[in-house]
Amino acid sequence: MINIRNEEFIKQLGRRIIVLRFERGLSQEQLANMADIPLAQVGRIERGKINCTVSTLRAISIALNIHLKDLFSFDYNITPS
Numbered sequence: 001m002i003n004i005r006n007e008e009f010i011k012q013l014g015r016r017i018i019v020l021r022f023e024r025g026l027s028q029e030q031l032a033n034m035a036d037i038p039l040a041q042v043g044r045i046e047r048g049k050i051n052c053t054v055s056t057l058r059a060i061s062i063a064l065n066i067h068l069k070d071l072f073s074f075d076y077n078i079t080p081s
Contacts, residue, residue: 011048016074018046020064034063 021031028046032039037056044050045060061068 005051007048010051012074013071014046014048016071017060017064020066020071021046024064026064031060031063035059 021028026034028042029039032042035042035056037059041050041052041056045052045056057071058068061071064071
């Protein structure tokens with residue numbers, strides 16, 4: 001069975017969300033409220049502890065006022081190891 005969960009990618013995505021949130025001067029609580037997701041979930045996403053759904057990422061991108069694709073604007077080696 002193939003393990004589809006990629007820990008490093010999930011952590012980089014979390015770091016990207018932190019950067020975008022800071023650029024907008026938002027706290028985790030504000031982002032959670034704007035995206036209508038639990039505050040604890042924002043923390044877990046930003047720390048790379050959970051592999052969140054596309055629907056959650058869409059809500060975050062709307063709250064950050066960016067296109068969904070822009071959440072993934074970070075360098076990542078996509079070749080399998």
